[in-house]
Amino acid sequence: MGDLGHLFRSAAEHAADYRTSLSERQVGVPVDQVALTDAFSGPLPSAACPPERVLADLIAAAEPGLVASAGPRYFGFVVGGALPAATAADILAAGWDQLATNAVTSPAAVAAEAAAGDWLKELLGIPASASVGFVTGAQAANTAGLAAARHQVLADAGWDVERRGLLGAPPIRVIAGQERHGTIDRSLRLLGLGTDAVHPVSAEPNGAIDLESLRAVLRAGSSGPTIVCLQAGNVNTGACDRLREACELVRRHGGWVHVDGAFGLWAAASPATRHLVDGLELADSWACDGHKWLNLPYDSAFAFCARPDVHAAAMSYSAAYLVGSGGLPAGADLTAESSRRARGFAVWAGLRELGSLGVAALVERCCELARRFATGLARAGFEVANEVVLNQVLVGFGDDARTDRVVAAVQADGTCWMGGTTWRGRRLMRISVSNAATTEADVDRSIAAITRLAG
Template identity: 70%
Template sequence: MEHLLRVAAAHAADYRASLTDRPVRARLSGAELKAGFARPLGAAGRPASDVLADLVEAADGGLVASAGPRYFGFVNGGSLPSATAAEIVATGWDQNGWNGVLSPTAAAAEETAGTWLKDVLGIPATASTGFVTGAQAGNTVGLAAARNHVLAQAGWDVERLGLAGAPRVRILASEERHGTIDRSLRLLGFGTEAITPVRTDAQGALDIEDLSQKLDPGNKGPLIVCLQAGNVNTGAVDPLEAAIALVRAYGGWTHIDGAFGLWAAASPRTKHLVKGLEGADSWSCDGHKWLNLPYDSGFAFCAHPTSHAAAMSYRAPYLVGAGDVYELGDFTPESSRRARGLAVWAGLQELGRDGVTELVDRCCELARRFADQLAAAGFEIGNDVVLNQVLVSYGDDATTDRVIEAVQRGGVCWMGGTTWHGRRYMRISVSNYLTTAADVDLSVEAITAAASA
């Protein structure tokens, strides 16, 4: 086992060391990769060292250098050295992070890391924290707590009675909300038809006047409003302070989907964008995006721990816990789960408060560097660059798509495409702690060459 783990760690270290130089795209096609993995499952087992060697050989050609400095797709972060190492030892320790009996270490790490996260993000210290897989799970947990809370206020026990016959819950969300909000509402039994869409401004932020008009003054029933910190295309942030105050006046619950944009709170330069976030009722945020933690890492915070636990927790006679004290698993959908908090603890310790601030500031500066250089080259920047997102058009939609394809094929960098306000754009997301100004300059050179061709 010791030799095997050392070999595995060496493979991982060699791969990470190669990220700056290797093509960002995968070298092999999907069909070629399947052919490499598709081998008979023999009746007899094989030595673990041989299996590991075969796995590394079969996988290498299909690896995308998304952990590297020139991957700008999907708001992907990299993985900090300490957090990566913490994941390796956490896998070796093989702890079940459901509660403090199964792993006192997992419980202590998550409690501490959760406290740090709330402090950095400006979330009230009294909020509960669930360590989940990402923003999808974070949104689902937050909205499940919302469902429990607003229906309980209306005298309905949704955890016992379900939604059939329950008071109607009004749900309002931006026209440009992320698709995970819709999926969360489907999973929770509301359905997407329950959403009243709220108009957005030119940058994709919620229009506060339209929100005000769509809140029925004559209806004081159960109300949930979903806000967004970080439009997935533009980085725009909804007017949180004004919207939260308005929803509170109606007795409603405000949930903030802050998958990456919530990290704006960590920097004095961008904190004004998320002013008032502390007044919300629940928040969702990713760790594997801007915080640069390994996949999968996300957080669900809730200002009402009792409602949070009521929506998520369960009891069984064989489960030994701490009595009336909430456990880690009371705030997450999973029972058996790895000890996610260990990598969070390590990553935050490596960065420190100043390091998180510097990471946010640097990514925003590099996004503006992309926008400035591509604009100077004659290309259209489609958004106000307020965070780490840049939209670029290369003329008509077909040309933009051809440039995106050529850039991805070239392997110097990787950017995806998106459709926003009826037009096609290259979407650049700067989120990796390894990315430097030199990486931006090299990428701009590759983009302009592809566009010229």
């Protein structure tokens, strides 16, 4: 046990040293991918290797290829950092090595998810009676929500999709905005509905769904099974659909409303931004990430459903050997994985560290820093292409080719990291401010680097 303690402490100390260095590290650096792969490669040794040597070799091989995405100047892909208490809880979760299938395999893991789930619903304004599945990311959360939707709209039509499948089932109409996230389409493929089921709805100038277009699409279709996908937080602009009006409109047509709120649903946690997601409680299912704006370690996300029985009917299964199944839906009943890591410990710890006021402050601060980015880059003579409503900023540097050159130069420089995107037919720099550790100084330092490199 002494050797194990030394090994675990060495790993934790290295992780802590790495995290402490993030504020001054180059965020992204050019990597020789071939050399990096070679460092991990070679024949599998026939003899055992001491764990201490394995750990040292892993660190040596990985270090040149690590991206400081947990640091305060990483602004790509809506990536947050990882809160100290949540990270420490994740280290414990790895050490405890719990199987979070149900309350038999790990009573503690299921209890942590139950408590954290209640806190999440309170923060986001989701009905307290809703179920919560702890999943890997927005892809898994959207898939679970749309599986519940598929179950219910077909059950309403007299079809048991879990027993009979989709062959011969009433066709399902999926209504979604033109600027929906790509995970919606992949979920539809995985669920056997296919992307041809999508009836697209046009978007307003800032990327939110156009209500008149939604009304027209609803009227144009049949009265058959209908699922409507709304969005809280456009992936490029941060714009949120008008959820109250849209939900009420869908209700009149008897459809199921699923909200993809991967990062934008966190607007509900702050009084300053809550109006942007007004009416979210009227939906039937919701998807939300924890490893984005809540700053939890990867991987962490949540699938909420207003109908726990429907959620479980769509996702759970039973087996003679599966002791502990068949009770109140929990754990693996609400996800697509049975062998699940106990990610609820980190969720509980992160929420406990921040508290409700801390979550609100985190959301508000990131929005303020996004506006600081927009103001600073506009003053430097660059075009801010979107209305900055949350934590997303789109910036143009002239023509598409120049914008791509600036993005590439910023990524190679290492001061900060932003990605590129295509929005409304134009190439733009996409800045996502999601890290709890980001400061005004980090933003100003990044603006100075962008200005220098663009010049």
